[in-house]
Amino acid sequence: MIRGAQRSVWVLRLVMVLGPAVALLAGEGAGYTPPTVLIVVVLLGALLAALRPEHLSVTVIMGLVVFWWALQLRSEMPGVVLVVAAGLMATHVAATLLSYGPPSLPLDPQLGLLWVARGALAWLAALVVWVVARVYTGHGTPSLFWLAGLAAVVVAAVVAGSTAPLHGEGRSR
Amino acid sequence: MIDAGSRWQLTGSLGRALAVGGVGLALALAIGRPALVVVVAPLVVAGALGLVHKPTHEPMVYASLAHLQLHEGQGTRSRLQATGTEDVEHVARVASPQPYIAVHPHEGALGHLLRPGEGVAPLEISPRRWGRRLVGAEKVALTSAWAGYRWGPTPLVGREMSVLPTLTHFRAGGEAPQPIGLIGAHRSRRDGDGTEFSSIRAFHPGDRLRRINWRVSLKEGSLHVESTRAEEDAAVLLIVDALADYGMSGGVESTDSSLDVTVRAAAALADQYVGGGDRVSLRVLSPGGEYVGYGTGTRHLRRILILLSNVRPGVPRDVAIDQIDFRTTAGTVVVVISPMLSEPLATATVRLARRGLPVIVIDPLPAGTIPSVHPDVDDEVADLAWRMRLLDRSHLLARLASSGCPVVPWNGPRTLEEILRRLARRGQVPRVGGGAG
Numbered sequence: 209m210i211r212g213a214q215r216s217v218w219v220l221r222l223v224m225v226l227g228p229a230v231a232l233l234a235g236e237g238a239g240y241t242p243p244t245v246l247i248v249v250v251l252l253g254a255l256l257a258a259l260r261p262e263h264l265s266v267t268v269i270m271g272l273v274v275f276w277w278a279l280q281l282r283s284e285m286p287g288v289v290l291v292v293a294a295g296l297m298a299t300h301v302a303a304t305l306l307s308y309g310p311p312s313l314p315l316d317p318q319l320g321l322l323w324v325a326r327g328a329l330a331w332l333a334a335l336v337v338w339v340v341a342r343v344y345t346g347h348g349t350p351s352l353f354w355l356a357g358l359a360a361v362v363v364a365a366v367v368a369g370s371t372a373p374l375h376g377e378g379r380s381r
Numbered sequence: 382m383i384d385a386g387s388r389w390q391l392t393g394s395l396g397r398a399l400a401v402g403g404v405g406l407a408l409a410l411a412i413g414r415p416a417l418v419v420v421v422a423p424l425v426v427a428g429a430l431g432l433v434h435k436p437t438h439e440p441m442v443y444a445s446l447a448h449l450q451l452h453e454g455q456g457t458r459s460r461l462q463a464t465g466t467e468d469v470e471h472v473a474r475v476a477s478p479q480p481y482i483a484v485h486p487h488e489g490a491l492g493h494l495l496r497p498g499e500g501v502a503p504l505e506i507s508p509r510r511w512g513r514r515l516v517g518a519e520k521v522a523l524t525s526a527w528a529g530y531r532w533g534p535t536p537l538v539g540r541e542m543s544v545l546p547t548l549t550h551f552r553a554g555g556e557a558p559q560p561i562g563l564i565g566a567h568r569s570r571r572d573g574d575g576t577e578f579s580s581i582r583a584f585h586p587g588d589r590l591r592r593i594n595w596r597v598s599l600k601e602g603s604l605h606v607e608s609t610r611a612e613e614d615a616a617v618l619l620i621v622d623a624l625a626d627y628g629m630s631g632g633v634e635s636t637d638s639s640l641d642v643t644v645r646a647a648a649a650l651a652d653q654y655v656g657g658g659d660r661v662s663l664r665v666l667s668p669g670g671e672y673v674g675y676g677t678g679t680r681h682l683r684r685i686l687i688l689l690s691n692v693r694p695g696v697p698r699d700v701a702i703d704q705i706d707f708r709t710t711a712g713t714v715v716v717v718i719s720p721m722l723s724e725p726l727a728t729a730t731v732r733l734a735r736r737g738l739p740v741i742v743i744d745p746l747p748a749g750t751i752p753s754v755h756p757d758v759d760d761e762v763a764d765l766a767w768r769m770r771l772l773d774r775s776h777l778l779a780r781l782a783s784s785g786c787p788v789v790p791w792n793g794p795r796t797l798e799e800i801l802r803r804l805a806r807r808g809q810v811p812r813v814g815g816g817a818g
Contacts, residue, residue, distance in 0.1 A: 262393040270401045274420060278408045281416040289419045296401070297423040304394040304528045309473040312488035319471060319494055326527065330423035330430075338419045 216315035221258035223302035224266075228254045231273045231295030235288045240280050246272070254299075261306035270296055285341045293334035301327040387535035389436045395529040398428030431529025436468030444537045446506070446517050452545045453481075454633040456507035459517045460500070469495050470526045474504060475534070477518040481510035481632050489519070508544040509632030511644055511690050515539045543690040546648035547633055549794050579608045615714055616662070616675055617654045618707060621647045622719030622726060623667035626694040628750035642745035642791050643718045644689050649794045650716060651689075655682040663688060666702060666719075666726065668695040674708075703728045714739050716797070720746035721788075722770060727777040731784045741800050742781055742788040746774075 213221075228250050232242050253269040277292060301323050305315060405421030408414060441464045448457040461474060476482075476489030485505040493502055508514045518539030523532040581597055584604035592606040626640035637645075647663065654661045655677055663685050665671040671688045673681070702725040709715060715738050717730050734740040754763040778788050787800050 266393075267397045267400050270397065270424075271404060274401060274405045274408070274417065277420055278405075278412065278414050278417050281414055283413070283415065285416050285419070289416045293420050293423055296420065297427075300394070300398060300401075300424060300427065303397070304392075307392065307394055307528070308471060308524060309490055309492050309522065310475055313473060313475065313490035313492050314486075316471075316493045319492070322494070326427070327423070330426040333422040333426045334419045337422045341415055341419065 213311035214314040216320070217306065217311045217313075220302045220306050220315065223298055224258040224261065224306070225251070225254045227295045227299030227302060228269050228273055229295075231270075231292045231299070232276065234291040234295060235277075235280070235286070238286055238288050240277075240288070242276055246276060257303065258306075261303040266299070266303045270299060285338065287338075290331075290334055290338055294331055297327050297331050297334075387533045388439070389525070389530040389532050392431075392524070392528050392531045395428060395431040395527075398424045398431065402428050427527060431525075431527040434468070434526040434529050436525045436530050436532070438465040438467045440465040440469060440523055440532055442521050442523075442535075442537065444517055444519065444521075446540060446542075449540070450543060450545065451508055451516075453508055453511045453547050456505055457516075458503040459506055459519070460503045461521065463501060463523075466495060466523070468525050468530075469523045469532070471495060471524040471528075472501050473522045473524070473534070474501070475520045476504055476506070477520065477536070477539070479515050479518065479539075481508060481512070481630075482514060482516060483507045483509050483632075495523075508542070509635070510630055510641070511544050511546040511648075513691060514542055514544045516542045516544075543687050545686040545690050546645045548652045548686075549649050581605050581607055615654070616660045616710060616712060617650070618662045618664065618709055618713050618715045619647050619650055620707065620715065620717045620719070620730075621663065621665045621667075621689070621692070622717070622721075622723065623665050623692045623694045624696050624702075624723050624726070627720060627722075627752045628747055629753065637747050639720050639746045639750060640692070640694055642747060643720075644692060646718050646743055646745060646791045646796075648686055648689055650797070651682055651685045653794050655679075655685075661685065662708070664705070664707060665689075665692055666697065666705075667692055668697055669693060670697055670700065702726050703732070705729065707733065709733065709736070709738055711737075714741070714801070716741050716743060717786075718743045718745055718791070720744060720774065721777045721781065722746075722774050724773075724777065727781060730781060730786055734781075734784050734786045739801075740786045741797060742778075742786050743796060744778070744788055744790045 229247075232247060232250050235241075250269055250272060253265050253272070257263060257266040257269055273292070273296065277289070281289070305320065305323055308319065402421045402425035405417050406425065409417035409421075443462045444459050445462065446457050446459055448455075451457060459476075461472070463469070463472070466472075471492060472495050473490070473492035475491075476484040478489065483506070485507075489504065491502055491504055495501065504519065506516055508516060516539050518537065520534040520536050522534040524530070581594055582605065584593065584598075584606050588606045592608070594605050594607050597605040621643055623640060623643065626638050628638040629636060630638040630641050651661050651663065658677060660675040660677050661681070662675045663671070663673040665688070669691070671692065673685050673688055676684075702723065707715070707729075715730075715733050717726070717733075717740065719726055719730075719742065721727055721730075721742065721744065730740060730742060752763075752767060782788055787803075789796055789800060
């Protein structure tokens with residue numbers, strides 16, 4: 209796990225440790241200060257997750273960060289949430305890249321570039337949602353209404369993906 | 382090396398994206414946190430795209446080796462042929478670590494994007510030591526686009542291969558002490574149809590006209606011909622001591638154990654003599670008791686090399702070494718490759734020499750060899766025991782030398798050249814008695 213790991217794997221592990229930390233501490237300047245205990249738990253969990261990218265700890269750490277922000281933010285839409293989204297997405301991409309093979313497998317540069325592009329593309333969704341939310345703020349529209357609309361669009365994408373016609377479904381082995 | 386047992390499964394990456402994204406959305410809706418939608422939107426998109434790219438084709442993978450037999454140090458390629466890869470975006474191959482098998486890339490891990498029309502990159506494999514080796518065992522994992530689904534990692538069993546000892550091609554200039562066959566490259570003691578000049582003598586009926594030396598004939602006034610030495614083959618018996626393996630083997634171009642030197646020396650000598658047209662036999666002293674009778678030619682050499690690659694060290698249980706019938710005939714050159722740490726083998730060697738056969742002992746024990754011992758054994762005791770064995774060995778070697786068996790350390794295929802020349806000269810000296818059995 210540690211011995212024999214490639215240099216590119218160590219870089220991805222570093223991203224996995226920094227990603228949740230950035231997502232948690234991004235609002236420090238804007239007055240969103242997480243408790244020290246939470247910082248320690250997230251960092252320790254991120255360290256464990258960096259060594260075991262397929263482990264449930266990655267999901268738990270990301271979930272903790274999301275939950276903490278759920279407690280902090282109410283109806284406001286600060287720009288820092290884009291940084292939080294970027295931090296979480298970077299963690300997810302790094303964990304995904306690490307899960308392609310054992311630590312002895314060096315990162316294929318083309319695969320790395322592909323996932324950087326994918327991460328940026330996915331982050332654009334956060335930017336779009338943020339811009340839409342900022343535009344609609346103060347227009348008198350019930351917040352739950354547009355929130356439900358945005359959520360419905362994303363959920364529709366998930367449902368569409370899962371219910372798309374799959375020719376190989378049920379094929380006996 | 383076909384696998385059809387795996388199936389596509391949801392990856393941890395997709396599960397994480399859906400779980401965190403779903404929980405974030407649910408929280409956003411449940412407690413009215415619009416900013417959470419922004420936070421989890423990239424994960425939801427990644428999860429959705431992973432689901433959309435759910436594979437519909439079941440792949441089949443098949444790994445094949447470019448060569449089925451190799452010499453140690455040679456290399457081959459393991460190619461992965463795959464069908465049903467329409468949904469595959471990335472392929473990862475990880476070779477199972479095997480003793481004395483080197484793999485390139487380093488650590489045997491290889492992964493790349495699979496582009497349409499392009500094959501999977503091969504793994505380069507090189508066995509580093511002779512013997513039966515499992516080559517080509519690996520695990521393969523295929524991943525769909527957006528890392529939503531993974532097929533495997535699924536193990537592909539390798540192929541057990543006879544890795545032949547390395548050969549140093551060398552054709553000896555030395556002559557056999559007592560060549561007795563009909564054909565071959567060794568100079569005979571009698572005249573015949575060879576190429577090497579022997580003498581000029583008076584013409585006899587039956588001599589070929591092209592042999593007439595006209596200058597001498599004119600000078601002497603009668604016909605004289607140039608006679609040549611006949612060329613004959615020799616019988617060579619290689620006795621390989623595989624009773625034990627002393628020292629650590631690091632594979633080819635690294636540290637050698639005594640059995641490494643033994644097997645490589647036997648292979649080199651077999652190649653040398655078979656290539657020279659001699660009849661070569663091989664007897665291995667091991668639990669398997671491997672034996673190849675006298676023969677010549679490329680196929681015979683291959684038989685010897687395959688048998689050498691299958692040697693496993695150990696003491697034969699069903700036969701006493703000093704009672705073995707080595708099936709020697711008169712004139713057979715006997716080469717015993719042994720560290721001479723066995724008293725019965727030394728006795729058997731002396732017995733062969735006393736039958737009048739030219740016997741040479743090749744010492745394969747590398748200098749400074751320290752045998753591996755059980756971890757529970759005290760190092761000092763083991764060291765003392767080993768020194769006592771080496772002392773016994775030096776007595777045995779001295780006894781062999783005094784019995785007329787030259788003992789030489791293995792120093793490549795030229796090792797026997799000078800010894801054989803000396804034995805040939807000794808063989809030309811008339812003597813009384815001697816025989817073979």
